[in-house]
Amino acid sequence: xxxxxxxxxxxxxxxxxxxxxxxxxxxxxHALIWVVAGLLxxxxxxxxxxxxxxxxxxxxxxxxxxxxxxxxxxxxxDSGPEAIARERGWLGTGWKLPLALVVLVLxxxxxxxAATAGPGAPTPVSPVALGATLFGPWAVAVEAxxxxxxxxxxxxxxxxxxxRAP
Amino acid sequence: MTASLAALLxxxxxxxxxxxxxxxxxxxxxxxxxxLGFMQERLGPNRVGPFGFLQWVADTVKLITKExxxxxxxxxxxxxxxxxxxxxxxxxxxxxxxxxxxxxIADLDMGVMFVMGMLALTVYALVxxxxxxxxxxxxxxxxxxxxxxxxxxxxxxxxxxxxxxIAGSFNLGEIVAxxxxxxxFVLVQPLGxxxxxxxxxAAAHRLPFDLQESEQDLVAGFMTEYSGMNFALFFxxxxxxxxxxxxxxxxxxxxxxxxxxxxGPVWFGLKVAAIAFVFVWIRATLPRPRYDQLIGFAWKVALPLALVNLLVxxxxxxxxxx
Numbered sequence: 001x002x003x004x005x006x007x008x009x010x011x012x013x014x015x016x017x018x019x020x021x022x023x024x025x026x027x028x029x030h031a032l033i034w035v036v037a038g039l040l041x042x043x044x045x046x047x048x049x050x051x052x053x054x055x056x057x058x059x060x061x062x063x064x065x066x067x068x069x070x071x072x073x074x075x076x077x078d079s080g081p082e083a084i085a086r087e088r089g090w091l092g093t094g095w096k097l098p099l100a101l102v103v104l105v106l107x108x109x110x111x112x113x114a115a116t117a118g119p120g121a122p123t124p125v126s127p128v129a130l131g132a133t134l135f136g137p138w139a140v141a142v143e144a145x146x147x148x149x150x151x152x153x154x155x156x157x158x159x160x161x162x163x164r165a166p
Numbered sequence: 167m168t169a170s171l172a173a174l175l176x177x178x179x180x181x182x183x184x185x186x187x188x189x190x191x192x193x194x195x196x197x198x199x200x201x202l203g204f205m206q207e208r209l210g211p212n213r214v215g216p217f218g219f220l221q222w223v224a225d226t227v228k229l230i231t232k233e234x235x236x237x238x239x240x241x242x243x244x245x246x247x248x249x250x251x252x253x254x255x256x257x258x259x260x261x262x263x264x265x266x267x268x269x270x271i272a273d274l275d276m277g278v279m280f281v282m283g284m285l286a287l288t289v290y291a292l293v294x295x296x297x298x299x300x301x302x303x304x305x306x307x308x309x310x311x312x313x314x315x316x317x318x319x320x321x322x323x324x325x326x327x328x329x330x331x332i333a334g335s336f337n338l339g340e341i342v343a344x345x346x347x348x349x350x351f352v353l354v355q356p357l358g359x360x361x362x363x364x365x366x367x368a369a370a371h372r373l374p375f376d377l378q379e380s381e382q383d384l385v386a387g388f389m390t391e392y393s394g395m396n397f398a399l400f401f402x403x404x405x406x407x408x409x410x411x412x413x414x415x416x417x418x419x420x421x422x423x424x425x426x427x428x429x430g431p432v433w434f435g436l437k438v439a440a441i442a443f444v445f446v447w448i449r450a451t452l453p454r455p456r457y458d459q460l461i462g463f464a465w466k467v468a469l470p471l472a473l474v475n476l477l478v479x480x481x482x483x484x485x486x487x488x
Contacts, residue, residue, distance in 0.1 A: 003169065029244065029297055036290065043283075056279035060323070064286025065316060071290070072312040075297050075305065126275060127336055 008048040015041035023095055026087040028074050032067060039063040050124035179271055180261070187260060191405040192222035198446045205450040226398070234394035241298040248295030249396040252288060252403030256410050259284035263413045264339035266423045266430035277338035278330060281414055282323050285369045289315040291403060292371070292378060296388035307387025310457065311378035314368060317464035318375070322365035324472035328358040328479035329418045338414075342422030352419040357475045359419040361468055363444075366411035368464075370404060373449040377457055412441035 018038035025031040039062045046055035134142050196211065196219060203210025212218035236245050262277040264270040274280055289312060296308025329351045330336055333344040345351055352359045368375040379387030389400050416422055416437040423430030425437075455463070 027241075029241075029294070033244070033247070033290070033294070052274060052276040053279070056276040056283055059283030060279060060286055064283055064289070065319065068286075068289045068293070068312060068316060071293050071297075072309070072316075075293060075308060075312070124275065128334075 004048045004050070008045045011041045011045035011048060015039075015045065020099070023099075024091065026084045026091060028077075028083075028087070029071065032071050032074060036063050036067050039067065052124065053127050053130050176271060183260060183271060184257065187257065187406060187409070188402075190409060191402055192226060193219075194405050194409065194442060195225065195401070196222045197442075198449075201443065201446045202450050205447070229395055229398040232394040234392075234396055237300060237391050239300040240391065241300070244294050244298035245391075246396070248291050248298060249392065249399035249403075250291075251294065252291035252400045253406065255284040255287040256403055256406040259410050260406075260413070262338060263410070264342055264417065264422065265434050267339070267343075269431060270339060273339060274337070276336050278326055278336045278341070278414075278418070281338075281410065282319075282326070285322070285407070285410070286315075286319050288369075288403060288407065289319075291400070292388045295392065295400070296378075299388075299391040301391050303385045303390045304388050307378040307384050307390070311371070311388055313461060314375065314378065314464075315371070317461050318365045318368035318468075321361055321464065321469045321472040322369055324469070324476055325358045325361035325365060326418060327476050328355045331476075331479050331483050338417050338422075342417055342424065345421045346424055348421070348424070350419060350421040355419065355475070355479070357471065358479075359415070361472050361475070362419070363415060363441075364468065366415065367445065367448060370407035370411055370445075372404065372408060372445060374452040374454045375460065377454060377460060408442055408445050409438065412438045412445070415441050 015038045018034045018041060022031045022034035022038060025034060039058055043055040043058040043063070046052070046058060199221070200210040200212075200218065210218065211221040214220040214224045236242065259281045261271040262274045262280050264273075264277075292311035292315070293308045296304040296311065299305075329341060332351065332354065333341040335341060335344070341351075371378060377387075378384075379389060384390070389397060392400060413434075416434060420437050420441075422437075423434045425433035428436075
């Protein structure tokens with residue numbers, strides 16, 4: 001396997017560990033920081049595999065914006081010792097069975113993917129090629145996604161609307 | 167073998183760039199205090215070394231030897247992580263900046279997006295520092311920081327996309343190369359440049375966009391509880407962010423390394439210094455806006471303007487190609 005491939009596997013393993021920690025931390029802000037660490041590891045993996053655009057978007061949109069909004073909300077809720085003790089109680093052993101199921105499903109998929117991977121270094125995808133693919137064969141899917149986003153925007157506008165004083 | 171040699175070279179270059187950036191940030195703190203002093207009809211630091219030039223060295227020594235005293239109720243891991251997150255992403259962002267033809271650590275396809283992502287990550291330093299301090303002033307500062315940085319990031323990226331469209335590349339080196347012969351993008355993208363500089367001041371959370379640490383009402387906002395080297399790391403992050411935004415502005419709008427007579431890196435440094443000076447000038451001139459005005463401006467004025475700018479640029483580029 002190439003250096004880039006090895007690095008991608010390393011980054012992917014880090015992402016898995018970080019995400020597992022995110023699930024098992026009793027303190028919600030710590031959990032979110034682990035989610036950010038996981039997303040950044042994934043982005044590093046994308047860069048190593050030559051998918052620069054996916055990596056950059058992962059950092060900019062997911063780590064930089066979406067989780068930042070989560071942190072913004074979480075900051076305002078209580079995370080004192082009582083909240084952490086309560087969370088510990090809920091965590092208990094409840095996460096072990098779902099984790100086992102995920103491993104059961106994912107392990108064959110990972111082995112399957114590893115078997116199909118070619119030997120040499122991965123070929124980088126240029127942003128121009130990516131854009132041509134998105135707005136060429138997949139144009140309808142892109143437009144459908146943007147229509148959904150507009151609908152979400154209008155919905156948010158409606159929910160946030162303040163009643164005018166009579 | 168050649169691959170590992172290249173990797174070693176990149177490591178050495180990164181170390182050199184890191185040291186250069188630390189010194190530049192230190193000198194910048196001194197320069198800013200002197201310029202602010204002259205603008206406010208006083209002298210500024212002028213005792214250590216010639217013209218007070220070594221003031222930043224004295225400050226560094228003082229900060230290193232100062233005791234760090236986290237509050238008893240603080241969340242230790244998060245409290246210690248926050249200042250590191252303030253400086254590290256900005257340093258990483260410099261990795262893709264093209265100082266001259268070929269003078270770049272990582273010649274990334276996605277240079278512009280990468281720098282934007284690194285600027286976006288600094289929000290965690292502010293928010294985490296505020297949350298971990300368990301201090302009401304800090305929490306207020308953290309809430310302000312999160313809302314402000316999200317609002318200004320939204321049009322920071324969009325204001326740059328006009329340039330990306332015209333240059334046809336996200337690569338910082340290629341964008342500079344497209345401006346050869348005095349065809350600076352500020353001439354064709356004046357609105358994009360203005361919006362970017364406004365967003366840049368906000369992204370570096372400098373006056374007048376520093377409501378998250380505004381001394382008059384929040385003590386020092388998110389970094390109220392910090393002292394010693396942790397405090398210094400926050401400031402290092404802020405000054406490096408100014409330099410990064412200035413480098414980005416020079417690269418995207420002011421022709422990068424292009425210029426007559428002098429060699430490329432010198433031109434780059436001079437232009438970055440000029441923009442950093444404008445940052446200091448703005449700080450000395452403008453008062454802080456009210457918080458609702460600050461957020462309202464970002465979402466209701468700047469974001470639509472950036473979208474219109476992108477739309478019109480798109481029409482012109484597509485029309486020119488057709």
